[in-house]
Amino acid sequence: MNHRITLLFFLFLTHCPLLAQQLSITGQVTSSAKNQPIEFANIFLQNTADNSIQLGTITDIAGRFELLVAAKGEYEINISFVGYADWKKKLVLTENKDLGIFPLKAAVNELDEVVVTADKNIITRKEDKLVFNVATSPLKSGYDGLEVLQRSPNVFVDSEGSIQMRGEAPTVMINGRISNLSGANLTNYISNLQSDNIQSIEIQTHLSANTDAQSSGGLINIILKKKPVGFDASIRSDYAILGDGFHHAFSGGSFNYGAQKWNVYGSYNYTFRFRESKAQNRLEYFERQELIAIEETFISKLKRPNYQLGLVGDLSQNHVVGLEGYASTFNFQLTNNSAIDVFKQGSQIQNGQAIVAGIFDGQLYTTTLNYTWTLDTLKSNLKVFGDYANQQVSRNNMTTSTYEDGLLTDNTERNNSTANTLIYSAQTDLEKYYHNGLKLEAGAKLTYTDRENTLLSDILTNEIWQPTNRTTSFNYTEQVLAGYFALNKNLGDKYFLEVGLRVENTDLDRLDLADNATIQQNYTNWFPAFYLSRDLKNNNTLSFSYSKRLRRPPFQFLNNNVLKINDFRYELGNPDLIPENVNNRLCKRG
Numbered sequence: 001m002n003h004r005i006t007l008l009f010f011l012f013l014t015h016c017p018l019l020a021q022q023l024s025i026t027g028q029v030t031s032s033a034k035n036q037p038i039e040f041a042n043i044f045l046q047n048t049a050d051n052s053i054q055l056g057t058i059t060d061i062a063g064r065f066e067l068l069v070a071a072k073g074e075y076e077i078n079i080s081f082v083g084y085a086d087w088k089k090k091l092v093l094t095e096n097k098d099l100g101i102f103p104l105k106a107a108v109n110e111l112d113e114v115v116v117t118a119d120k121n122i123i124t125r126k127e128d129k130l131v132f133n134v135a136t137s138p139l140k141s142g143y144d145g146l147e148v149l150q151r152s153p154n155v156f157v158d159s160e161g162s163i164q165m166r167g168e169a170p171t172v173m174i175n176g177r178i179s180n181l182s183g184a185n186l187t188n189y190i191s192n193l194q195s196d197n198i199q200s201i202e203i204q205t206h207l208s209a210n211t212d213a214q215s216s217g218g219l220i221n222i223i224l225k226k227k228p229v230g231f232d233a234s235i236r237s238d239y240a241i242l243g244d245g246f247h248h249a250f251s252g253g254s255f256n257y258g259a260q261k262w263n264v265y266g267s268y269n270y271t272f273r274f275r276e277s278k279a280q281n282r283l284e285y286f287e288r289q290e291l292i293a294i295e296e297t298f299i300s301k302l303k304r305p306n307y308q309l310g311l312v313g314d315l316s317q318n319h320v321v322g323l324e325g326y327a328s329t330f331n332f333q334l335t336n337n338s339a340i341d342v343f344k345q346g347s348q349i350q351n352g353q354a355i356v357a358g359i360f361d362g363q364l365y366t367t368t369l370n371y372t373w374t375l376d377t378l379k380s381n382l383k384v385f386g387d388y389a390n391q392q393v394s395r396n397n398m399t400t401s402t403y404e405d406g407l408l409t410d411n412t413e414r415n416n417s418t419a420n421t422l423i424y425s426a427q428t429d430l431e432k433y434y435h436n437g438l439k440l441e442a443g444a445k446l447t448y449t450d451r452e453n454t455l456l457s458d459i460l461t462n463e464i465w466q467p468t469n470r471t472t473s474f475n476y477t478e479q480v481l482a483g484y485f486a487l488n489k490n491l492g493d494k495y496f497l498e499v500g501l502r503v504e505n506t507d508l509d510r511l512d513l514a515d516n517a518t519i520q521q522n523y524t525n526w527f528p529a530f531y532l533s534r535d536l537k538n539n540n541t542l543s544f545s546y547s548k549r550l551r552r553p554p555f556q557f558l559n560n561n562v563l564k565i566n567d568f569r570y571e572l573g574n575p576d577l578i579p580e581n582v583n584n585r586l587c588k589r590g
Contacts (some may be wrong), residue, residue: 024069024096029063029079037063038154040123040130041081041104048074048090055167058130058153069093073263080123082151083107083138090399119314123153125541127488127496132201135225138173144236145193145222154203155220161187166192166205168217175224177210177370177385180423184366185391188328190222194234194254199223206545207584209484209500209529210429213550214579227263228311229453232256252306262313272301283568291343292568296336305331318374325367332360334397338566342407350407354566358397365390378433389423389541399564408567412460415470415562417573422450441500442488450531451476457562470562473513480584485527494535502527504550506579525550543586552579 044056079087084104095547180455204219252269283292310324342350369386398414429443486500533543563571
């Protein structure tokens with residue numbers, strides 16, 4: 001049996017992408033005090049041109065890592081691990097490079113690094129997942145959920161709070177329930193969680209059939225502790241300078257009051273963020289021998305309060321029900337000043353400026369009902385979820401462009417848009433465990449989305465506002481009905497296998513209110529998933545995974561918002577974007 005599995009594994013690996021032409025970056029991460037190797041340290045490589053994440057990995061049991069880079073260039077390598085200060089280093093990559101040893105120092109505000117390196121159970125492997133045991137780590141108290149994710153293996157959180165795995169947004173679950181939040185709303189929800197209430201975080205780089213087909217980056221499951229009996233509360237406030245002209249303030253509190261069979265909990269926090277940045281852009285028109293040089297100064301202010309209130313109770317033995325409400329509002333103000341210079345054959349022929357002023361306001365309200373029934377002594381369970389979300393966003397901005405020499409025309413333009421979204425979803429999941437180690441997962445989910453979008457775009461002509469051809473109004477409804485099953489099992493002492501299939505039917509309607517045109521689509525997609533891993537020496541694994549996914553455009557891309565920066569740069573939403581199929585295949589050793 002094992003020989004057949006090994007042959008199957010070899011056949012899969014022979015179809016993995018060839019890596020011969022890529023450049024290799026290697027190194028080793030150790031503790032500076034004890035010179036001991038650090039396993040599961042996060043390694044991320046950023047492009048210094050735009051700070052985008054190129055790729056990432058984690059260290060093995062010997063503290064070693066390898067990154068395979070597709071192109072030469074300037075990069076910054078970032079190394080982090082719970083309980084230690086971050087390490088960053090810029091490098092110019094032209095050939096294979098061994099960076100040697102990176103000795104990490106214990107963070108001043110966290111536990112002594114001797115304790116950290118001695119506890120080998122902070123991060124462990126469990127089948128196809130890495131498990132970060134927050135309750136036994138230096139982050140077990142006094143941190144919010146986002147700060148904990150920043151120290152979780154294979155997870156990257158940037159200065160704006162954006163969460164990434166493998167360069168894409170992951171699916172986030174709370175106690176096994178997929179969160180319908182995304183972007184800044186998801187970031188703020190996780191910030192409301194306190195590390196004192198987090199038991200562990202499960203991180204899965206491949207995606208199974210039990211996740212939505214639009215998931216792409218990976219899976220993060222945050223497991224919360226059972227609410228304690230009695231009353232407890234916490235208050236927190238902090239201020240941070242995240243960079244030159246980048247300030248962040250946070251203040252909030254949380255409480256929990258519980259008896260033997262029920263708990264009431266809640267939280268409130270307020271975030272303020274100020275950012276000032278500068279950028280230079282060049283547009284070259286070679287045939288006309290023209291060059292446009294633009295220097296921008298961007299200033300933004302964000303104010304966001306968040307509210308959470310929930311109830312968890314035992315209906316009877318093995319039956320638990322929960323109800324949670326979450327609300328978030330935001331006010332975002334921006335100004336952008338562009339200095340514009342136009343050159344012809346090396347000589348300046350025009351100069352001017354563009355001034356943008358904008359205000360974005362939004363409200364989000366969500367309600368979640370969940371029920372769990374424990375079916376047997378093996379902890380098989382049936383879960384039922386119901387979610388409701390209501391989001392309202394308005395964006396108003398005005399741009400004034402003025403020029404000195406008159407070659408380009410002075411103009412003033414304003415763009416005001418509204419986007420109202422309602423989401424209803426119902427989901428049921430079954431996890432069935434068998435005595436032989438087999439695990440069966442099956443479930444169904446129905447999601448209904450209703451969006452109303454309006455854009456009023458005007459330009460000032462002879463002191464009268466005239467609509468432009470970008471003015472639109474449309475309604476968009478989408479219904480997704482999904483079902484799935486998945487089977488997984490350990491095969492002997494070294495192999496783990498998981499197979500699954502998901503099917504999704506999408507029914508959508510788009511009504512353009514301007515010309516009363518309707519676009520209707522109904523399609524069904526099948527999404528197989530496969531994962532096979534083999535344990536190697538020194539706690540390493542070799543794995544192969546395949547999954548088919550559906551990349552749906554996010555709301556912020558679909559909304560027909562327009563932000564005019566200057567006459568040469570617009571930021572446009574596109575309501576006509578359509579989903580695309582993606583085949584993910586990953587061969588990994590780690």
